[in-house]
Amino acid sequence: MTDRPNASITPRLKQRLLFSRAATRVAMIAERFWPLVLPLVLIAGLFVSLSWFGVFALLPEGLRVALAAVFALGALAALWPLRFLRLPKAAEIDRRIEAVNRLEHNPLLTLDDRPSGARTPFGEALWREHQKRMAARLGRLDAAVPDARVPERDPWGLRAGVALLLFTSFAFSYGPLGGRLSDPFQPAAAREVIAPRIDAWVTPPPYTGKAPMFLTADANRGVSTFTVPQDSTLSLRVTGGSGEETLSYAPSGRDAQAIEPAKAASGEAGAAPAAGNVRQFAGALTEDGELLLHSGRQEIGRWGFSVTPDKPPVIRFAAEPKRAVNGTLELQYEIEDDYGAASARAGFEQAQAPAPNARPLYDEPEMTLNLPRRGSKANAAKTSKDLTEHVWAGSSIRLTLSATDDADQTAHSEAMTMVMPERSFTNPLARAVIEQRRLLGLDANARQRVLDLIDAVTLRPEDTFDSPTSYLALMSVRSRLRLAGSDDQLRDVVSYMWQVALGIEDGSLSDAEQRLRQAQQALQEALRNGASDEEISKLMQELRQAMNDFLREFAQRNQNRDNAQMPQDGQQMRQSDLDRMLDQIENLARSGNREQAEDLLSQLQDMMNNLQMAQPNQGQQGQQGEFSQQMNKLGEIMRRQQEMMNETFRMDQMQRGDDGQSGDGDRQDQGQQGQNDRNGQPGQGGMTPEELAEALKQLQEGQGQLQRDLQQLGKNLEGMGMQPNEGFGQADRSMGQAGESLGEGEGDRAVGHQGRALEALRQGARDMMQQLQAMMGEDGQQGQGGRQQNADRDPLGRPRATQGPDFGDSVKVPDEIDVQRARRILDEIRKRLGDALSPQVERRYLERLLEAK
Incomplete structure (x- = not known):
């Protein structure tokens, strides 16, 4: 008799049975697995709680490793009971369902069971009827609920204590003293990482005169883009942190470029005691871009920069070069630069090329130009220099001005063609010596020709020379020139010929004039280079002495001139006027206004140049007098x-x-x-109240x-x-x-x-x-009885x-009020420099203010 399918199991009943058996299977596995894994869960919860409480971070290195090892061994031991885990069988699942639903006579077993022995039609029919009745009893089945009987295994409720401890430690971990799960596995040095402190600033080039810019200051936190001069120095310091911070600069439209740390120091001055890691970065800002600071993959800083390029200077003539009354070359020009030019000079070139076989003894003249005052709106300047001693004097030259800024950018002006100023000699013999000197200086090969000319001049000395001194001086020139064996010796002869010509023309006045010019030049260089007050006082004393000698000898020479008169209403300047002017120059230099002192010295030089054209005068008459x-x-x-x-x-x-x-x-x-004032004793300046x-x-x-x-x-x-x-x-x-x-x-x-x-x-x-x-x-009416243009x-x-x-x-x-204000500002700067608590960056900026030209 073949087996027939159980007609009492409908599709709906089959689905209910499938769901109940699956749910019951899961419940039986859970209740068998949970008691076996509970010790491991408790050990893990206790381990996590101690980590979040920061216990491992506080323990010494050896004790931390030992405690972590204990927890590891406990976890391994807790895994041992898992070997007894058995999965439930189908019959056990059915018995559990029947027990949960209180089903008698094993209806689930009946549905799948069959009668034993020989099968007869009557017996089969009777069995199917029995199965049908059992299936009818399965109208509603409930799945089993896990019952691990944990309270029987943990009568003291330790699991609740671990759960409460875990919850509390989780909240504590978000505090400043909370620990991390990685503390048990990291050395103590790696765990002492605090939030990094970032200090970033930009230092403009010193020649710009701009103060440093602090990027991390509270006032600049909302600034997205900083405008800085080109070639500014970027400095960034990270104190604390993980020590893995990286810095990069991303120019506009290009990939970021890494900036290597300058050094990795520990315990630098100014760092917090708990922060041992200090990383410093430095770089130059040459183009627009963004600065990015990362700690690992996390971005912790970003700053944008707009770099202002340094424009090249512009120099041009403000007026035609001219010759002063005493023969010096006067140049008036304008220099424009965004931060002020660093240097300027005048370049000379002969308009006519020398002969192919010529051997000149001298190069082109050198002339350094005065610069406009930095920070001033006026860009005009003037320079005068005596080049009459150079052998090019009287020759046609091409003059070009050039200016260079602190960024090494150079500009040139247009070329001017002119005759290089020369000194006027009225004595025919002096003019002859100067002509021979120029001939020798421009071409050393003309040595024999100069000797022949000297022989021609000295052929009849009684008709040519007024004094034996001039004759002996010229014969000395001839001897030196004949014995010269090198170019250096020839240059010495050329210099000596200049002194001989001056002696023939002016006598002893030339020496006094030369000392005066040297004193003026030395003082001007000292003011420009920031010399000390002692050196300024010494040079001022030398200038006073040189000026007194020059004026005394100049007056003696004018007394010997015949019919020398000034315009009708002209008068001479008193010595007291010059003394007051020199005192004002010295006071300005000592008070810090060295630019104004230099301007006043330049005006004094112009006055001394005009002095050579002055003559004695007569008094005034009438109502005008x-x-x-x-x-x-x-x-x-x-x-x-x-x-x-x-x-x-x-x-x-x-x-x-x-x-x-x-x-x-x-x-x-x-x-x-x-204290002295209260006691009636002398106070400041040696005076009592x-x-x-x-x-x-x-x-x-x-x-x-x-x-x-x-x-x-x-x-x-x-x-x-x-x-x-x-x-x-x-x-x-x-x-x-x-x-x-x-x-x-x-x-x-x-x-x-x-x-x-x-x-x-x-x-x-x-x-x-x-x-x-x-x-x-x-x-x-200036042309009819009126005063002449310069009569006043x-x-x-x-x-x-x-x-x-x-x-x-x-x-x-400058008025005394201006001097007083400048002195107070200078004193305040020096006081700030004397404060030991001033930041180093501020001290460097104040030092640049004192050194600024």
């Missing part, structure tokens, strides 16, 4: 007001306890000064007398038909206010009133001159001091 006397009185009042303002300023500084010194000891000096008060009282009396002299001068001018303008009234009021401030001991306010009085006097003097010109009818100038090219006041429009000397 009378008016000139009154203007001389006004000039004397202005001079006394200037001196009084200087004295008031000095007294005010002494009253404040500032003797001009600065540095770290200022506070101590001031404290000592106050009583002496200072007496000095201020004398200044007040002098100011009052000066005010009365000004009022009397106004009355005298009114008697001459002149109308003193508002400038004299303003000067009178300012003088009165200055006297009141001196009486109250307020020197600072008195200096301000005195400065305004001085400026008002200058304005009044200008108006008086305009009234005089209107009365005398000088406008448009003294031999040095300035307004004549004996003819009236200095209107302040020729020699631009």
Whole structure:
């Protein structure tokens, strides 16, 4: 009898059985697996909890390894019971379902079972009926629920304690003292990684005069792009961190380029005690781009840069090169550069090429040009140099100016063709020596020709030479030239011939003039190179001595000239005017205004050049002379007001306890000064408070007398038909206010009133001159009895001091107020440099300010 399919198992019942058996199978596996794996879970939970609590990070290295090993052995031991795991069989699954659903007589077994023994139709029918009844009892089956009976194995509930510990440690791990799961497996050095501190800054090139820019400052955190000069130095320092930080720079449109760390130091000054890793990076910014800082794969910093290129300089002639009255070459030019040029020079080239076989003894002349003041809006400059001694003097040359900035970019001007200035010699013998000297200097092969010319000149000495000295000097030149065996010796002969020509022409004046020019050049170089105050004082003393010698010998030479007269109303400058000008140059140099001192020295050189063209003069006559006397009185009042303002300023500084010194000891000096004042002992400047008060009282009396002299001068001018303008009234009021401030001991306010009085006097003097010109009818009559163009100038090219006041429009000397402000700024910079707590970057910037030209 063949087996028939069980008709009582419907498709729906079959699906229910399949689901119940699968779910029950999973439940039985879970309840058999969970008790075996529970020890491993508890050990793992305890291990994770201790890691999150940071226990492993606090343990010494040996104890950390030992504890980690204990947990590893415990985990291995907990895996041993898993060998007893058995998967449930089909019959066990059915029995579990029948037990869960409380089914009697094993209905699930009946569905799959069959009768034993011989099969008969009746028996088969009876069995199918029985299966049908059992299947009817399976209307709803529930799957088994896992029951691992863990409480029987863990009666103390240790699993709950581990779970609570795990939850608490997870929350604790997010705190500042929390640990990480990797702590048990990392050495102590690797675990001591803190959040990195990033310091980044950009230092512009020193010649730009710009301050460093801190990228990580709070004020710059919102800046996306920084504008910096080209060739700025980028510096970045990472303190702490993982030690794996990398820095790269990505130029616009190109791939990023890595910047290697400058060094990897440990424990540098300024680093936090817990941060041993310090990585420093440095590079130059030459083009636009972005700076990227990464720690591993994580980006921790990004900065954008817009690099401003350094433009090349531009130099051009502001006027045609010209020859000064004393033969020096004067160049006026303009130099434009975004940060100021670093150097400039004039290049010389002969307009006509020398002969092919010529052997010149000298190269082209060298002439360094003065530069415009850095930071000034004016880009014009002027340079004068005496090149009359060069053998090219008197030759046709092509002159080209060139300027170079600090970025080594050079620009050239257009070429100018001119005749190189030469000194004028009136003595025929001196001119002959100069011509022979030029011939020898341009071509050493002309040596024999020069000897022949000297022999021709000395053939009849009684007809050619006025003195034996000139004859002996020229014969000495002949002997030296004949015995010269090298080019160096020939150059010595050329130099000696120049001295001989000067001696024939001017006698001893040439030596004095040469010493004066050397002293001026030495002082100019010292001001330009930032020499010390002691060296400036020494060079100023040498300049005064050289100028006195030159003026004395120049005056002696003019006394011997016949019929030498100046224009009718010309006058000579007094020695006191030159002394005041030299004192002003020295004061400006000491106060830090060396650029203005250099400008004033250049103007002094121009005046000395004009002096050689001056001649003695005659006095003034008539009404114009009378008016000139009154203007001389006004000039004397202005001079006394200037001196009084200087004295008031000095007294005010002494009253404040500032003797001009600065540095770290200022506070101590001031404290000592106050103590001395309280004890009645001498304070700053060696004067007691009583002496200072007496000095201020004398200044007040002098100011009052000066005010009365000004009022009397106004009355005298009114008697001459002149109308003193508002400038004299303003000067009178300012003088009165200055006297009141001196009486109250307020020197600072008195200096301000005195400065305004001085400026008002200058304005009044200008108006008086305009009234005089209107009365005398000088406008448009310069050619008919009027004064000549330079008649109101003294031999040095300035307004004549004996003819009236200095209107302040020729020699631009800074007022005392400007000098006072510059000195205070200089003292403040020095005080900041003396502060030991100032950052190093700020100290370097202040040092560059002091060294700036």
